Amino acid sequence: MKFFVDTADTAEIRDLAETGLLDGVTTNPSLIHKSGRKFVEVVEEICGIVDGPVSAEVVALDHATMMKEAEVLRKIADNVCIKVPLTIDGLKTCKALSGEGTQVNVTLCFSANQALLAAKAGATFISPFVGRHDDNGFDGMQLIEDIRLIYDNYDFGTEILVASVRHPIHILQSAKIGADVMTAPPAVIKSLFNHVLTDKGIAGFMKDWEATGQSIL
Ligand code: E4P
Numbered sequence: 001m002k003f004f005v006d007t008a009d010t011a012e013i014r015d016l017a018e019t020g021l022l023d024g025v026t027t028n029p030s031l032i033h034k035s036g037r038k039f040v041e042v043v044e045e046i047c048g049i050v051d052g053p054v055s056a057e058v059v060a061l062d063h064a065t066m067m068k069e070a071e072v073l074r075k076i077a078d079n080v081c082i083k084v085p086l087t088i089d090g091l092k093t094c095k096a097l098s099g100e101g102t103q104v105n106v107t108l109c110f111s112a113n114q115a116l117l118a119a120k121a122g123a124t125f126i127s128p129f130v131g132r133h134d135d136n137g138f139d140g141m142q143l144i145e146d147i148r149l150i151y152d153n154y155d156f157g158t159e160i161l162v163a164s165v166r167h168p169i170h171i172l173q174s175a176k177i178g179a180d181v182m183t184a185p186p187a188v189i190k191s192l193f194n195h196v197l198t199d200k201g202i203a204g205f206m207k208d209w210e211a212t213g214q215s216i217l
Contacts, residue, residue, distance in 0.1 A: 001175045004052070004183035006163065008035040010045050012186040017049050024052035026105070026127075026163065026183040028083070029059055040076060047077035053124075055105045057083035058093070066093040074102050081124060083107050086114050091121040098122035105161065110138075112146035119156040125181065129164035130174075140164075141173045148177050168192055 002023035005016055008031040016022050025046050032039050043056045056076070058069040066089060070082045074097075081103035084090035094104045098121070105125040106118035110133055118126045128147060130140025147160050159180035165171060168191055174182045 001179060002052075002159075002181040003189065004055075004161065004181055005189060006031070006165070006183040006185050008032050008037070008042050008046070009186065010042065010049065013046055013049050016186060016189060021189070022050055022052070023181070024054065024081075024183075025050050026055040026083070026161075028055075028057050028107070040072070043073065043080065044076050047079050051079060053081035053103055053105070054079055055081045055083040055107075055125075057107065061085075061087070061089060063089040063092040063096075066090070067096060070097055070102070081105050083127075086118060091117060094118065094121040094123050098124065107163070110143070112143060112150055115147040115158075115160075116150055119151060119154075119158040123158045125159050125161040127161045127163040127183075130162055130170055131164035131166040133164070134166075141170070141177070144174060144177050144179055148179065 003021050004024040004026050005013060005022060006026045007013065008027045013025060032042065035042055043054060046054050056073045058066045060066045060069055066084060073082055074080050082097055083105040084093045085108050086106050094106055097104050103124040105127055106123040107127040109115050109126050109128045115126045115128060128143050133140035133143055144160060144162055151158060162174040162179045162182040165182055165184035165188055167188060171182055171184065
């Protein structure tokens with residue numbers, strides 16, 4: 001499963017990129033707002049850090065303006081992936097852009113039928129929001145299972161990008177279901193490293209090493 005990080009914080013992206021874990025980045029208008037930086041400038045910097053797809057979202061609601069915005073965004077770098085909402089205009093834009101060889105991430109997916117539409121429109125990625133689905137009393141991971149089944153039934157090439165990931169269990173379940181990609185905030189990715197027995201093991205080894213009185217360097 002590919003790991004994308006869901007942030008516009010370039011310091012966090014650099015830190016994670018050094019681990020070799022990072023396969024791509026997703027941003028959205030709220031994350032750009034949080035960064036306090038200019039959209040085009042921050043996307044350009046992220047594209048210089050990560051080789052994989054960097055999702056940059058259009059903010060227009062009509063197809064013609066979405067196309068104009070996509071034109072500006074895809075010129076930033078070859079690895080820019082245009083993010084469009086799951087609406088009729090969004091899918092028209094998806095179809096047009098993917099026909100021109102541009103990667104498209106269809107976002108704000110909350111049903112398996114919506115995911116079916118995105119695949120038929122040629123989406124590179126479909127982004128079901130599992131955390132927001134859970135928040136509203138639905139089962140986010142069941143949505144991922146349903147999309148996996150449907151995409152496999154028809155051999156769709158669209159990759160399932162699990163989004164709105166809130167905790168490590170979402171990531172574990174995504175991997176078990178066979179999602180292609182997950183995107184999570186930096187803190188959630190970093191929490192995957194944690195285990196109480198790892199910390200305990202390090203403390204024990206350090207104590208015994210000190211008792212040897214030796215040093216490696
Ligand atoms: C994905 O591309 C979105 O940016 C993101 O996962 C939304 O997550 P949230 O529900 O935590 O805002």
